[in-house]
Amino acid sequence: MTRDNARKAAVRARMAATGEPYNVAARAVDQDQTADQADPHPAARQPTDTNPPAWTLAPTEAEALLGITAEELGIRALPADATPQQRAHAEAKWRSADVDQPCRCSGDCTHGIPCDADLDDGDRCRGRLVHVDRYPGSMWGVIEWWDVHECDTCGDRYGNGVRLPAIPFGERRADGVTVIYDGVRHPNFPDIDVDDPGIERCSSCDGDNAPECDDCRIHDDPDEDYDDELDEYEVYG
Known part of the structure; x- marks a missing residue:
């Protein structure tokens, strides 16, 4: 997923989570990135305890x-x-x-x-x-x-x-990867179904209520390439 697509996904996720209009959510995401002075490194899931x-x-x-x-x-x-x-x-x-x-x-x-x-x-x-x-x-x-x-x-x-x-909801590794602890729902890093790696599974409804689920609707952009998006995550079985 390109840097711009990653930013759009983050903005839409924040809009769905907070109800903010696009310009407010976009400003918050940009400020977050600037404050942390970090590149959009992939997220990893901590293995289950x-x-x-x-x-x-x-x-x-x-x-x-x-x-x-x-x-x-x-x-x-x-x-x-x-x-x-x-x-x-x-x-x-x-x-x-x-x-x-x-x-x-x-x-x-x-x-x-x-x-x-x-x-x-x-x-x-x-x-x-x-x-x-x-x-x-x-x-x-x-x-x-x-x-x-x-x-x-x-x-x-x-x-x-x-x-x-x-x-903390996770850890920041030396290689720049944000490790999200297992069992913590992060709106910007939905879980991926490892049995069907071409499809992201919604972290709120697991895809069972997609037409009505706000979190599912953040992934409705037909221009998104979800195969590329898989490269942005590390998933532990």
């Missing part, structure tokens, strides 16, 4: 009834000696909490604060924000994450960046 953590926290009875597992309780359920990969996976996997409950992320979010958005009738929304997602927010800065909050009343969504120095 074969030793799952010994969870130190179990779901409550109410959480279990909702199908919430220990894996979805966030970093607070990990042991103190959890690996960086396990911590990143937990930070990307937690289940959203009710607005009256503490958020299951590691912190630095605005879960539970008033929405106060302008409504069509001139009033202000009296709802509260729910932290619904956190995923990598940079192609190269591995401590840069992106938060998504949604109002529990009007449904408005808000996105913002957050820096988590203690929870």
Whole structure:
């Protein structure tokens, strides 16, 4: 994939993830690249950790009834000696909490604060924000994450960046490759189906809901050559 096509893919991925218009998303991608002073090196997937953590926290009875597992309780359920990969996976996997409950992320979010958005009738929304997602927010800065909050009343969504120095979503290798930890969903580096190497599999719906899936729609450019795009990734079985 050419440098220009890589940039377009990154811009479309950010648009799909944040709802930003093209010019805003393009500016953010360009600033990200300039700040990191890095070439668009390929991304690699860290091999899966074969030793799952010994969870130190179990779901409550109410959480279990909702199908919430220990894996979805966030970093607070990990042991103190959890690996960086396990911590990143937990930070990307937690289940959203009710607005009256503490958020299951590691912190630095605005879960539970008033929405106060302008409504069509001139009033202000009296709802509260729910932290619904956190995923990598940079192609190269591995401590840069992106938060998504949604109002529990009007449904408005808000996105913002957050820096988590203690929870990198991957590693930067000496050869310039960004290694994304397994189990972390990165909007700019969707997983590739190794059984069908000519097709990228969506990291959100795995291709099963492509007509409706926003993440699938970022790959709808007929000018893209996905065979060339495979050269931009390293995939570990």
